[in-house]
Amino acid sequence: MDHITFLVAVVIVTALAFDFTNGFHDTANAMATSIATGALKPRTAVLVSGALNLVGAFLSTEVAKTISGGIVDERLVSPGMIFAGLVGAILWNLLTWLVGLPSSSSHALFGGLIGAVWVGAGSHGVHFDKVVEKILIPAVASPVVAGVAALIATYLAYRFTARARQKPVAEGFRIGQIASASLVSLAHGTNDAQKTMGVITLTLISAGALGPDAGPPVWVIASAGLAIGLGTYLGGWRIIRTMGKGLTEIQSPQGFAAETASTTVILTSAHLGFALSTTQVASGSILGAGLGRRLAEVRWGVAGRMVIAWLVTLPAAALAGGLAASAVTHGGNAGTTVVALVGIALAAGIVVISRRNPVHAHNVNDTHEITLGAASPTDVRTAA
Amino acid sequence: MSIDWTALGQVTAVSVGVTVAVVAVFTLGVLGLARVEGGRAEPAGPSVAGRAQAALCFLACAAVVAYGIYLIVPQFH
Numbered sequence: 279m280d281h282i283t284f285l286v287a288v289v290i291v292t293a294l295a296f297d298f299t300n301g302f303h304d305t306a307n308a309m310a311t312s313i314a315t316g317a318l319k320p321r322t323a324v325l326v327s328g329a330l331n332l333v334g335a336f337l338s339t340e341v342a343k344t345i346s347g348g349i350v351d352e353r354l355v356s357p358g359m360i361f362a363g364l365v366g367a368i369l370w371n372l373l374t375w376l377v378g379l380p381s382s383s384s385h386a387l388f389g390g391l392i393g394a395v396w397v398g399a400g401s402h403g404v405h406f407d408k409v410v411e412k413i414l415i416p417a418v419a420s421p422v423v424a425g426v427a428a429l430i431a432t433y434l435a436y437r438f439t440a441r442a443r444q445k446p447v448a449e450g451f452r453i454g455q456i457a458s459a460s461l462v463s464l465a466h467g468t469n470d471a472q473k474t475m476g477v478i479t480l481t482l483i484s485a486g487a488l489g490p491d492a493g494p495p496v497w498v499i500a501s502a503g504l505a506i507g508l509g510t511y512l513g514g515w516r517i518i519r520t521m522g523k524g525l526t527e528i529q530s531p532q533g534f535a536a537e538t539a540s541t542t543v544i545l546t547s548a549h550l551g552f553a554l555s556t557t558q559v560a561s562g563s564i565l566g567a568g569l570g571r572r573l574a575e576v577r578w579g580v581a582g583r584m585v586i587a588w589l590v591t592l593p594a595a596a597l598a599g600g601l602a603a604s605a606v607t608h609g610g611n612a613g614t615t616v617v618a619l620v621g622i623a624l625a626a627g628i629v630v631i632s633r634r635n636p637v638h639a640h641n642v643n644d645t646h647e648i649t650l651g652a653a654s655p656t657d658v659r660t661a662a
Numbered sequence: 663m664s665i666d667w668t669a670l671g672q673v674t675a676v677s678v679g680v681t682v683a684v685v686a687v688f689t690l691g692v693l694g695l696a697r698v699e700g701g702r703a704e705p706a707g708p709s710v711a712g713r714a715q716a717a718l719c720f721l722a723c724a725a726v727v728a729y730g731i732y733l734i735v736p737q738f739h
Contacts, residue, residue, distance in 0.1 A: 337735050419670055427678040431685035438689045442696045450692035457727055465734050534688065539681040545733050546676045 284611055286485045288618060289357050290478050292364040294505040297474035299371040300383040301331060301509020304470065306517040307380070307540070307560035308462035311533035311567075313642060314522030317452040318459070320513070320639040326456075327463040328511030334467020335475075335503025349408045350391055354399035357481050358606040359391070361614065362398070364477070365621045366390030366599030370591060372628045378516035378524070378637070378648030379587040382555035387473065388413060389595030394603035396596070416554040417588065420543060421562025428532075428539035428563040432570025435531040451530035458537035465544050466556055467506065474502040515637040516648050521561065523646035524580045526568030535570065536563035558588060577646070684726055691719030 309323040318326065367383070367390035374381040388409075395403040439447045475494045482488040488495070494502075522528060528536070540556070540563045547554050561584060568576040602621070605613040635649050697712030732738045 334734070337737065415670075419673075423674045423677050426674075427681035430678065431682045434682060434686050435689045438686070439693060439696075442693050443699065446696040446699045447692050450695050451688075454688050454692075454723070457723075461727065461730050461734070464731070468734055468736075531689070535681070535685045538684050538688075539677070541730060542680045542684075543673070543677045545730060546673050546680070548733075 282482075282487055283485065285357050285361065285614060286481055286487070288614060289361045289364070289481045292361055292368070292618075293474050293477045293481070294501055296364045296368050296371075296383075296387065296477075297471065297502055297505035298509035299368050299375070300387075300470055300474070301328070301506040302512050302514040303371050303375055303380075303383050303509075303517060304466060304556060305510045305513050306521040307556045308459050308466060308537075310518045310521035310560075311528045311536050311564060312455045312459045313518055314528045315452060315455065315530040315533045317455040317530060317533065320515075320518075320642055323459070324511050324513040324639075326460060328507040328509075330460055330463035331467035331471065331510045332503045332507035334464050334469075335471035335499060335506065337464075337468055349388055349405055349412060350395040351399070351403045351405065352480075354403040355391075355395060355484075356398065357484060358614065359394040359398040359603055360477060360481060362394040362602035362606050362617065363387070363390035363392075363595075363599040365602045365617055366393055366595045366597070369598050369621065369624055370595040372625055374587055374591070375514055375516055376628050376632050377650070378520040379584055380517050380521055380557045380561055381584075381587045381591045382417075382557045383470065384473065384555050385413065385417070385588070385591045386595040389592035390599035392592070393596030393599030393601075397600040397603040398607050413592065416547070417558060420547065420554040421558045421565075423562070424539045424543040424559045425562035425566030425569075427542065428536045428566030429570040431535035431539060432532050432567045435535055436571055439531065448530050451534045454534045455530060455537060458534060458541055461541045462537055462544070462556070462560070463510075465541065465548075467503070469544075469548070469556070471502045471506045474505070475499060478502065513639065515639065515642045516632070519637055519642050519646065520580065520584075520648060521564055523643060524577060524648070525561070525564050525584075526574050526576045527646075528564065528567065529571065529574075532567035532571055532574070536560070536567040539563040539566065580646075680726075684723060687719050688723050691716045691723065694719060 312318045367386040370386045479494040540560045602617045605617045694712040694716030
């Protein structure tokens with residue numbers, strides 16, 4: 279293990295930290311609608327999702343051979359750039375979590391890497407045509423496809439059950455939701471834990487601690503799985519509230535339709551080799567399910583803010599990654615330490631601000647808004 | 663840069679088709695269950711038919727879930 283330098287150790291720790299934020303950022307994709315309809319108790323939902331993420335991490339043997347899927351020129355990528363990119367991705371994930379916006383963790387990671395490589399190696403290190411092909415097109419298409427599927431399915435479900443007794447119907451769909459949400463979690467574990475494993479493995483290879491073409495050692499699989507599972511279990515309650523309550527009021531047939539649509543889109547695209555963001559698929563499904571039930575109110579303001587967050591994610595993470603990369607390239611180990619310390623300070627600051635108006639398992643379904651600063655009137659009333 | 667419209671079309675068609683089919687079949691199963699509960703006061707007829715309908719539909723959904731797990735787990739391929 280004498281190949282593991284200070285920088286490599288820092289990259290590994292940062293990659294696991296990113297994996298952790300990825301977990302709690304994405305709990306909502308699988309579980310938000312189940313929590314909102316009461317199909318699963320909030321604590322149970324995150325436990326199931328976290329456990330399935332861990333299982334998924336061990337199941338995925340086909341670890342990503344590239345960090346970025348060809349978006350950046352990987353011959354030019356140094357561990358320092360990976361570190362800078364990860365810092366940018368983590369900070370963007372935390373910031374969007376603070377305001378309760380579901381944004382794509384994969385886009386944050388790609389953005390961070392693009393920024394870091396651009397600054398560290400020059401713009402020729404970034405393959406912009408690949409950015410369009412691998413990120414932009416799936417980002418536009420996948421939520422639309424998922425939304426249309428969920429819309430039609432929801433409409434039919436309500437049409438069929440219009441004259442049936444509502445209690446057993448709602449109960450039946452709640453049970454169905456548990457199955458569909460679990461599938462989303464499992465698919466998420468196999469996809470997203472894999473990305474972190476890829477980052478760590480490639481860093482170890484570039485440092486000479488592993489031979490070229492080596493697979494990830496068991497400790498890498500285990501730690502990446504644990505980091506994403508723990509993050510999921512901790513639960514990104516702010517984002518769960520936005521997705522389960524904020525976009526539209528979800529009932530159990532809608533939840534079932536939305537989760538089924540998400541699972542199907544994720545599985546069919548993976549089968550045909552499309553990379554896509556689970557977050558955007560899940561958001562599209564929920565919007566579609568909201569539109570499919572007549573009289574369901576869709577809050578377009580929330581949807582609009584979410585779309586803006588999607589657009590900004592990549593450039594914002596790229597900016598942060600680029601800034602970090604310039605410090606790391608020019609400052610060496612000292613620069614790396616400074617970036618790490620500044621990153622930790624900013625992360626701590628975001629957590630402190632979130633504490634002023636915390637969202638947790640007990641109040642996640644109370645309201646549909648995420649407020650910063652002083653507690654909102656609803657919180658005061660429930661506390662009194 | 664080239665957009666693979668065929669693949670995109672395939673994803674769309676398969677996703678929409680499978681989602682709508684699964685949700686429709688599951689809804690029929692739920693309706694069967696609702697008939698069982700609603701039919702208790704009546705003669706046995708609707709209750710048995712409802713149970714059979716529910717069992718059949720949920721079995722079909724379980725098969726789809728099993729196929730989904732098969733797709734997710736690379737060891738099965």
